[in-house]
Amino acid sequence: MAFWSSTSVFTSKVPRKILFMFTLSLSVTYLFYSLMSCYNSLQFPLQENYAYQGRLGFAEFTGAGGTTTAASAARERGEAGRGTVEWTRTQASPTRAAAAAAAAADRTTALERERQEFSTTDSDLRANCTSDYGEKKLPQAIIIGVKKGGTRALLEALRVHPDVRAVGNEPHFFDRNYEKGLDWYRDLMPSTLEGQITMEKTPSYFVTNHAPKRIHSMARDIKLIIVVRNPVTRAISDYTQTLSKKPEIPTFEVLAFKNRTLGLIDASWSALRIGIYALHLESWMQYFPLSQMHFVSGERLIVDPAGEMAKVQDFLGLKRIVTDKHFYFNKTKGFPCLKKPEDSSTPRCLGKSKGRTHPTIDSDVIRRLHKFYKPFNMMFYQMTGQNFEWELEDDSESRSSQD
Numbered sequence: 001m002a003f004w005s006s007t008s009v010f011t012s013k014v015p016r017k018i019l020f021m022f023t024l025s026l027s028v029t030y031l032f033y034s035l036m037s038c039y040n041s042l043q044f045p046l047q048e049n050y051a052y053q054g055r056l057g058f059a060e061f062t063g064a065g066g067t068t069t070a071a072s073a074a075r076e077r078g079e080a081g082r083g084t085v086e087w088t089r090t091q092a093s094p095t096r097a098a099a100a101a102a103a104a105a106d107r108t109t110a111l112e113r114e115r116q117e118f119s120t121t122d123s124d125l126r127a128n129c130t131s132d133y134g135e136k137k138l139p140q141a142i143i144i145g146v147k148k149g150g151t152r153a154l155l156e157a158l159r160v161h162p163d164v165r166a167v168g169n170e171p172h173f174f175d176r177n178y179e180k181g182l183d184w185y186r187d188l189m190p191s192t193l194e195g196q197i198t199m200e201k202t203p204s205y206f207v208t209n210h211a212p213k214r215i216h217s218m219a220r221d222i223k224l225i226i227v228v229r230n231p232v233t234r235a236i237s238d239y240t241q242t243l244s245k246k247p248e249i250p251t252f253e254v255l256a257f258k259n260r261t262l263g264l265i266d267a268s269w270s271a272l273r274i275g276i277y278a279l280h281l282e283s284w285m286q287y288f289p290l291s292q293m294h295f296v297s298g299e300r301l302i303v304d305p306a307g308e309m310a311k312v313q314d315f316l317g318l319k320r321i322v323t324d325k326h327f328y329f330n331k332t333k334g335f336p337c338l339k340k341p342e343d344s345s346t347p348r349c350l351g352k353s354k355g356r357t358h359p360t361i362d363s364d365v366i367r368r369l370h371k372f373y374k375p376f377n378m379m380f381y382q383m384t385g386q387n388f389e390w391e392l393e394d395d396s397e398s399r400s401s402q403d
């Protein structure tokens with residue numbers, strides 16, 4: 001009451017013009033401080049990423065809110081939709097589950113404590129201002145292939161890096177959605193701060209005729225990553241995926257040949273055609289120099305993920321932040337999984353559609369396929385200047401398929 005009455009006294013005595021100017025300057029000051037608070041919190045997530053990788057990872061893993069990175073990661077996972085596999089928690093034994101739950105409770109308390117350290121106003125502002133901090137940019141690097149090479153494992157490991165922001169799903173822009181335009185494509189990307197790299201992965205680009213030209217016309221200096229794997233194993237992996245969706249399809253042995261008696265391989269079958277890497281690479285080399293391409297060995301990505309990641313980070317001009325500390329070999333899964341740093345013992349493995357059990361394939365068919373691919377592989381080694389040593393695997397491949 002007193003306040004209102006003193007205000008009315010104030011308004012009655014002071015000319016309206018001065019009052020208006022006073023109110024305006026107050027509003028401008030308020031706006032300025034709000035923007036400054038936003039600005040400070042805009043800076044924060046990047047530094048936070050470096051300092052609290054473990055905590056951010058935990059928030060992302062448990063789905064607990066509280067950090068922008070966790071929220072946007074969750075959003076990206078949501079967008080990922082069908083066909084996208086994320087690193088997921090592997091089933092733990094009851095004792096391990098109990099230990100993990102206790103550790104999780106500890107971490108939640110720590111997280112809560114950290115959260116309480118921020119004033120309400122501060123965190124509110126952060127939530128409001130950082131929901132779309134940074135800027136959406138077209139990718140500076142793309143994992144263009146190959147299908148079933150290990151592209152998801154690579155992308156998920158790269159996403160651990162604080163300077164990498166990647167769209168979770170496969171945009172298929174340069175093959176299926178090109179007519180939607182670059183603005184549509186850019187809009188799919190997560191926002192990035194200066195110094196962060198925007199990435200995506202769509203393995204089918206590698207075998208798409210128009211893709212090299214289209215990508216070149218978007219960004220001639222783009223960095224291209226290709227994860228390659230023994231084309232015979234890749235073909236079986238590809239077939240295994242199709243089989244899981246359509247159990248009624250003919251056997252691999254039937255599909256692989258035009259005429260089995262004559263030993264005529266059906267190179268038009270996509271599962272086999274994709275593995276003729278030299279052929280596809282030829283089209284990319286018409287648009288991009290080799291220095292803009294990096295080839296990851298799908299086999300080494302499994303046995304030495306940190307080693308392959310070091311090379312990828314160097315290629316992308318990133319600090320080597322993702323190292324052996326981030327990986328854990330999960331015996332149940334039979335693959336490396338992402339370890340949560342420092343305070344967590346719970347790994348994140350890729351989902352069930354990655355690392356499927358392959359059907360047993362006739363060893364004679366495997367041998368013939370190796371023979372078929374050999375000259376193309378040699379050409380590929382020559383073109384890339386890298387020997388992927390797939391020929392050395394011939395024996396073990398035939399042996400394992402007989403098991």
Ligand SMILES: Nc1ncnc2c1ncn2[C@@H]1O[C@H](COP(=O)(O)OS(=O)(=O)O)[C@@H](OP(=O)(O)O)[C@H]1O
Nearest residue numbers: 147148149150151152153237335336350354355356
């Ligand atoms: N860490 C880890 N965990 C699980 N799987 C791994 C991992 N690293 C590489 N791989 C291999 O990745 C193969 C799937 O490749 P992609 O992710 O490129 O497949 S896809 O094209 O996106 O469908 C998948 O092929 P399959 O084993 O045939 O399922 C795996 O062998």
